[in-house]
Amino acid sequence: VEPARQRDLRTSNHAGVLGAVADSPEPVSRARLAARTGLTRTTVSALVEPLLSAGLLAETGPAPRAGAGRPAVGLRLSGERVAALGAEVGVDYLAACVLDLTGAVRCREVVLGDNRADSPEATLARSAALAARLLDRSRAQGLEVVGGTWAVPGLVDAARGRVLLAPNLGWSGVDAVDLLTASPHLVGLPLDADNEATLAAVAELGHPPRGLARGNLLRVSGEVGIGAGVVLEGRLVRGEHGWSGELGHVTIDPAGPRCRCGATGCLEVYAGQEALLRAAGRTAPATTTLGEGGSLAALVDAAEAGDPATLAALARAGTALGLALAAAVNLLDVDAVVLGGIYAPLQRWIRPGVEAELATRVLRARLRPVAVTVSTTGPDAAVLGAAARVLQGVLARPARLLAPAGW
């Protein structure tokens, strides 16, 4: 028992030191780390050494120091070696990115194309090939990608890496992680999968997560489908099985049109990307996507030109989104709603309806207004969040990246 305990203690002390560096917006000296962690200066130095060797931490030149004495060397997270892959299978695009441990984007790529036309196997093979290109580019930059997370628009069994149900992709029961792991491109890389709206909310917190660490918000992910990620007291509220946040299937009108999920009058049939394009009189071609050309840009142009059908469709979508969000805020009690995905470029026309419904229909709005903001993470939110989650795993459990020497 004793050796295991010692190992646990060392592991959590490494994580403690690494986390204290990550929490600091500026480089931090060993002496300050000792003060912050409650460990002795000697212990801190011993713990820092393997973190430096493993490329998790880096030293900066002597930092300016207010008091007397020799200037101290600062420690910061290193962007030189450890990196993580985030990937996404959207309905009409594939995306991937690599972040280094500081959270900087080192490479990214989006490939447009309707994934409903292909089998899950073929789509995942193309996604794996895209990821492999980014792994090559990362290696060329001297980075070592230590893991990857796949974002999927649906209900995911995260423990098994299985996509249980993704109505907008037409997937059910797809062993995504098994299929990806079997790809020759990704041999040996630890992978997992999760819901895209959940991962997009992780991105909203940033990496390393500092500013919003105590915050609360609901982040809407508007795509062909509509999902939400909820953060309370800085923590994701994932639901019992990780299936929370299905905002797109909140009923707006039981007598409304049929949704791809089988129910009627879901939010998605009023405010999803394809519903918007259809209602604005623009049938959705196979390559519509997130503001990178395609019909969404045309929709923005039409709205700016004052096209009545487009404006009516956007107003109706804003009201429907506001109704669903009012239900969500009444149930969840968050202070802020963040509009992401297609709602970011469309915010000028969507937001008034959202704000009006929240102000009228949320009981707590009488006490504390609900702030409506627009996501600044851009269309990459899900892949950024996916990679950030891998990195947060590294910060929490750095042990497996450390050399075993001395144990």
Add this chain to the structure above:
Amino acid sequence: VEPARQRDLRTSNHAGVLGAVADSPEPVSRARLAARTGLTRTTVSALVEPLLSAGLLAETGPAPRAGAGRPAVGLRLSGERVAALGAEVGVDYLAACVLDLTGAVRCREVVLGDNRADSPEATLARSAALAARLLDRSRAQGLEVVGGTWAVPGLVDAARGRVLLAPNLGWSGVDAVDLLTASPHLVGLPLDADNEATLAAVAELGHPPRGLARGNLLRVSGEVGIGAGVVLEGRLVRGEHGWSGELGHVTIDPAGPRCRCGATGCLEVYAGQEALLRAAGRTAPATTTLGEGGSLAALVDAAEAGDPATLAALARAGTALGLALAAAVNLLDVDAVVLGGIYAPLQRWIRPGVEAELATRVLRARLRPVAVTVSTTGPDAAVLGAAARVLQGVLARPARLLAPAGW
């Protein structure tokens, strides 16, 4: 620093031993407690002593023992001394109860009458007088009530004991705990206040909370207003300010009738107690209440007799409740919905609509059905939960009830 740390450690060790006894459905020996807590037998005995003296634990006769050796004395929570008060200000009743530390109800009382007719001050004075009667009866049973929690149907600032907004009572900005504490009946008793639906969900977990400790559910509290308490992984999801679960203000139809909250078409105007009575052609007299006589019983009678207006009103309420609950389960991902309050006696007519909407409208219902059950805590759920929460505070922080000797 050292003495404080030692104190913290002793405090948490007392709580650890007390919690280990509470978690066990049967009396547990000191030896077994040592094994479960990882403390030595000597330490456990030293920690148990003040818990026995303070009347938190009791010894049972030598328990039957499987192995060899002297039979061990069992320890269990004591129902002899420590007790807690739960009280509720409903729209049309006042209630209170006292639970001993084992969770047994030692006395309870409900007083019918519309509280909207009175000022908050007068209503709280009557509530304090009711509580004082129960404190007297508890003292006569040898119990010492160590604290009380008030349940209120509205948004509460629990830290300040302030009812911020309770539309159905017509209260806003009422310093309930200050007013109660000033009552001569309640001098010196630590008090707090919280939302009634939240506290009713605490009751659903039972005290001490064992069976559902890892469970998840949404418990609906149907009264004049409609609230919900959400439990995920055995923990209450209270929202950022404790204002979550406002199910009654989820919009069913934006073009619907006006709600007392100011919005239109809220669930409450379709499925709240008064809406039901009105729709069934029974205007709500001032004394309607929870199945204890009054019009609710008449409503049940009319439904049983097959009265068409009553059956139509109940069917419409069931569908509306199902729509709101489908939104909640899509957003929160719980496995079970528990119908409480007026929906328990009305379940035969309410449940079919609820189940139909959940089956159709909840995305995850395709993977895992949502169980609809009926609360067995009865109309007392909020007061039971209020008292249980005080007791759970005792289990978590027993130190202030222990004699200071030896410190």
